[in-house]
Amino acid sequence: MAPQVVSFMNMKGGVGKTTLAVNVAYALAHVHSKKILVVDGDPQFNATQYLLEDEAYLEHVNDEKKGTIRDIFVPRRPGKINTVKGLAKPTNRSKMALTDCSVSVYNPGQNRGKLDLIPSTLQLMDIETSSRSTEQKLANYLKEKANGYDYVIIDCPPTISIFTQAAILASDKYLVPIKPDPLSVLGLPLLERWLADYTEDAGIEVEQLGLVFSMVRGPMPQAMREVMDELRAARQDTVFAEHLSVSTHVARSVQSHEPIFIYKRNSKPADQILKITGEFLKRTE
Ligand SMILES: Nc1ncnc2c1ncn2[C@@H]1O[C@H](COP(=O)(O)OP(=O)(O)OP(=O)(O)O)[C@@H](O)[C@H]1O
Numbered sequence: 106m107a108p109q110v111v112s113f114m115n116m117k118g119g120v121g122k123t124t125l126a127v128n129v130a131y132a133l134a135h136v137h138s139k140k141i142l143v144v145d146g147d148p149q150f151n152a153t154q155y156l157l158e159d160e161a162y163l164e165h166v167n168d169e170k171k172g173t174i175r176d177i178f179v180p181r182r183p184g185k186i187n188t189v190k191g192l193a194k195p196t197n198r199s200k201m202a203l204t205d206c207s208v209s210v211y212n213p214g215q216n217r218g219k220l221d222l223i224p225s226t227l228q229l230m231d232i233e234t235s236s237r238s239t240e241q242k243l244a245n246y247l248k249e250k251a252n253g254y255d256y257v258i259i260d261c262p263p264t265i266s267i268f269t270q271a272a273i274l275a276s277d278k279y280l281v282p283i284k285p286d287p288l289s290v291l292g293l294p295l296l297e298r299w300l301a302d303y304t305e306d307a308g309i310e311v312e313q314l315g316l317v318f319s320m321v322r323g324p325m326p327q328a329m330r331e332v333m334d335e336l337r338a339a340r341q342d343t344v345f346a347e348h349l350s351v352s353t354h355v356a357r358s359v360q361s362h363e364p365i366f367i368y369k370r371n372s373k374p375a376d377q378i379l380k381i382t383g384e385f386l387k388r389t390e
């Protein structure tokens with residue numbers, strides 16, 4: 106079975122995209138026994154840092170046989186390896202197994218869920234100016250290799266770049282984490298306009314799964330409340346009923362590389378994440 110591919114996307118930076126993507130993905134695997142692949146599509150690799158301890162990450166990227174999302178976009182450089190006939194050929198991307206480009210984050214076995222991660226790397230930066238077909242490569246790779254997962258969750262950077270284009274070309278749906286302040290909300294029509302144009306040019310349809318209010322402060326300032334009410338009134342069902350509050354527990358869960366519902370099981374944000382994940386399932390099933 107082909108997985109459903111969902112991108113978490115917003116052009117605005119620091120609105121909680123990565124935090125939401127990682128926590129929803131983990132809850133799908135841990136609580137709902139789904140098979141999940143998280144793709145870190147951001148050169149800043151925040152999702153990777155959230156899900157992996159530094160040592161595990163370094164071990165993975167320092168292993169010659171292991172890859173990152175970079176290897177999906179560009180073939181391996183020959184490096185310093187010399188053969189009798191000259192430089193070794195670059196590794197063919199499509200020959201690299203998914204198990205080599207991913208890390209197992211959660212896998213309790215016995216028909217339970219699992220969570221794998223295709224990690225990112227700062228070195229992704231240098232492919233920005235690559236050839237035109239590069240943005241199609243993630244879609245091709247996932248189509249070929251991601252069978253068997255229930256969901257692929259792609260964490261996108263806050264820019265319109267080759268990485269957001271690649272994510273959209275690979276996605277069935279997209280979810281917009283949104284911070285309810287007047288300036289952040291301004292970015293929404295821009296994102297939607299860009300997506301409409303880009304998907305029309307590409308000849309594909311990518312459906313909006315919904316908006317999730319994130320980083321909601323409590324007690325809620327008046328302006329925030331107004332933005333939320335207005336957006337709910339204008340968009341009705343597209344806005345998820347549950348939101349994610351700002352909480353120091355969330356910030357600390359990032360530091361400890363654990364999802365909030367494991368780091369602090371009985372807390373408001375843990376509860377919120379589980380509700381958001383339930384809604385995510387309803388909207389995709
Ligand atoms: N609900 C929350 N409560 C407290 N801190 C949060 C919460 N959500 C996110 N943060 C913190 O805010 C910062 C930005 O969050 P996050 O990285 O999820 O945003 P982003 O939209 O992915 O950012 P970028 O645009 O840089 O990719 C991080 O330091 C994160 O730990």
Ligand SMILES: [Mg+2]
Pocket residue numbers: 122123124147151152260261262
């Ligand atoms: Mg992010």
